Amino acid sequence: MKKPYELRDQWLKAATTSLRKQFKQHGYAVPDDIRISVGFPGGRGGSSGSQHIGMCWYGAGGIEDKVDQIYISPVLGDPVRVLDVLVHELCHAAVGIGHGHKGPFRKLATAMGLEGKMTATIAGANLAESLTALAERLGPYPHSALDLSKRKKQTTRMLKAVCEEDQYIVRLSRKMLTEHGAPICPTCQEQMTSDAGE
Numbered sequence: 001m002k003k004p005y006e007l008r009d010q011w012l013k014a015a016t017t018s019l020r021k022q023f024k025q026h027g028y029a030v031p032d033d034i035r036i037s038v039g040f041p042g043g044r045g046g047s048s049g050s051q052h053i054g055m056c057w058y059g060a061g062g063i064e065d066k067v068d069q070i071y072i073s074p075v076l077g078d079p080v081r082v083l084d085v086l087v088h089e090l091c092h093a094a095v096g097i098g099h100g101h102k103g104p105f106r107k108l109a110t111a112m113g114l115e116g117k118m119t120a121t122i123a124g125a126n127l128a129e130s131l132t133a134l135a136e137r138l139g140p141y142p143h144s145a146l147d148l149s150k151r152k153k154q155t156t157r158m159l160k161a162v163c164e165e166d167q168y169i170v171r172l173s174r175k176m177l178t179e180h181g182a183p184i185c186p187t188c189q190e191q192m193t194s195d196a197g198e
Contacts, residue, residue, distance in 0.1 A: 004139040011141055012036040012072065015083055018134055019090060026111045028094035031059075031068050036086070038143060039071040054085040056092035068093045077145025079135040084123035087112055087131070161192040168192070 005011040016036055023030050041055030053073040059066035070089040076082050091112060095104040101118035109118060113127025123131055135141070158171035163185035170183055170192065182192045 002139065005142050008038045008141070008143045009036065011138055012038075012082075012086065014138055015086060015134060016090065018137070019087065022112060022130075023090065023094050023108075026108055028091075028108055030090050030094050034068045034070065034090075034093055036070045036072070036089075038074050041071045041073055054089045056089045058093075058097040060097050074143070074146045075148060077141070077143060079138070079141035080123070080128060080131050082141055082143075083131040083135060084114070084121075084127065087123070087127070088114060088121050159194055161194040163188060163190060163192045165190050 005014065013036060016030060016034070020030050041052035053076055055071050057063060057069045057071070059068045063069060070086070070093065072082055072085055072089070076085065088109065091105055091109045091114070092099075095108055099105045101109075106118050109121055113124045113130075114121035115124040116122050157174075159174055159177055161170050161172060161177070161182050162168070165185065165188045168185050168187050172183065172194075177194055182194045184190070185192050
């Protein structure tokens, strides 16, 4: 029996190697030097406003060494779903920058077996079947999904104090404001005002 992958990046790289043949059958090539990793797509660090579960950053779009990079969200843990998101992002890499979810991207994504709205595709029945088989060949996906709903919310918010005379601004905790009052402006020596409700 094959030894399971220890790292997510190794698993994703092996998956990409296996998927290259399918892309080739449709007349497209996945770049050889592409980097694929797990991370929050779009650089939003898991903010609740980010709904991206995958993203392709084009090397030609501003990456220093010009190598495309794909990120798969750490909230995904199901290996078949991870692979279906990977196929979507590899379609972006294969067609190249400047197409978004239209034209060549739509054509390739549909040919590969992705269905639904092109900005949020899912694997159709045939693709899901082949990705299930691929996941079984690869072995366990070495990742535990993050549940962002269980993240502890930040409870301390810094309040803003402003000097009405010269608009000097400082931030302080509610505790400091309550215990010591609003600070004195270092510029004009007047007491600053604070909107403790913000």
